[in-house]
Amino acid sequence: MGQTLDYLKETPSQTAGPYVHIGLAPGAAGFDIYDHELGWDIVGPNAKGERIRIEGRVIDGTGAPIKDVMLEAWQANAAGIYAHPEGGGDVEDGFRGWGRVITDFASGEWAFDTVKPGPVTGRCGTVMAPHINLWIVARGINIGLNTRMYFDDEAEANAKDPVINLIEWENRRQTLIATRGTRDGQVVYRFDIRIQGDNETVFFDI
């Protein structure tokens, strides 16, 4: 035996449970308590870039939408900068790049409005294609699931993306790519997340 390594151990995760909304989106739980809830406005009024909506469902292993899920989004601005001291520079005033998204209790559909992020500098000078990092919690999910959403109109950048290319199974890569469309003049990307089963979404241990 040598010296003792005096590191602490990470606190273990537990499921967010069915009532995650009480703590993190109390308005959705049915009551008004905070001056303002966090995470509804991801980019603020001054963000440059293309305004987009992203919508989808989170689908369980039986094929049913999960109706009590909460997602958190974390993204760079249109210039590829994260709003963080190590994010690569300054961002627009009011841009946080972080949002909370909950599903409709009846349909399981979720949606959020944001700007399309730019490419981000990756490891060793690589360039990562535009993407939004997502973290998914719900009843029955014991530890939050991390994934990334990429954009189908960025095929060239996606083909060079070091994270997409890390996925050995090329047939699974498309699970990370949202489909662009328009509705009432608004750009809408569709991104369904499949927790389990056919076309199971790629999740990352980050």
Add this chain to the structure above:
Amino acid sequence: MTKPAEYYQRDRNRHPPAFTPTYKTSVARSPRYSLISLEQSASEITGPVFGHNDIAALDHDLIRNYAKDGDPVGERIIVHGRVLDENARPVPNTLVEIWQANAGGRYRHKKDTYLAPIDPNFGGCGRTLTDENGYYFFRTVKPGAYPWRNMVNNWRPAHIHFSVFGASFCQRLITQLYFEGDPLIPLCPIVQTIPDPDAIDQLTARLDMNATIPLDTIAYKFDIVLRGRRSTLFENRLEGN
């Protein structure tokens, strides 16, 4: 931009696995394929930053933040502790959010139909920022145990849900606090998703008489540990380059 210093690899043996059949809801909500391990980039080592403008003065006081005509019913408690990383360094200025049932075990949520009554003076959520030493505290009432549908006779031990951010998106954590001595802890299928008894102990807050306010409020101490970070900046070469 400086080269990213990575966070330590998460010890997945300390966390519950995704697939835990005795907690039935996890069966259809757990990926079947392995997670793909990612060497961290800016997307993982950055994360949202919060400040005092984001929260209000009473947000951490669940006895007062929803009170209408008096205090909520229940055992008055302080829950306090520090947010640290695996290097035992404090995590300052980080957002800590909690939610819980009232003293009768009922949540203020339109989906909760348990027969215990709603408390008109209790909302059940709070939030705060850690100070420069990573310290936080909440004042609340001790939540009650309640039954839930899993097997027909499962009860959740009294617990408080915690959400913590840290400085990076890869430190993001949601967990639950349990109370020392609760006989429901070893019976709960959600607690028991955690395979390591030492890790369950880490979720069990201890009675803290030093922090108790005499004749007023009893205290429990609950420290939270987030992932630690390398202090040496070596970037390994890209495979294949």
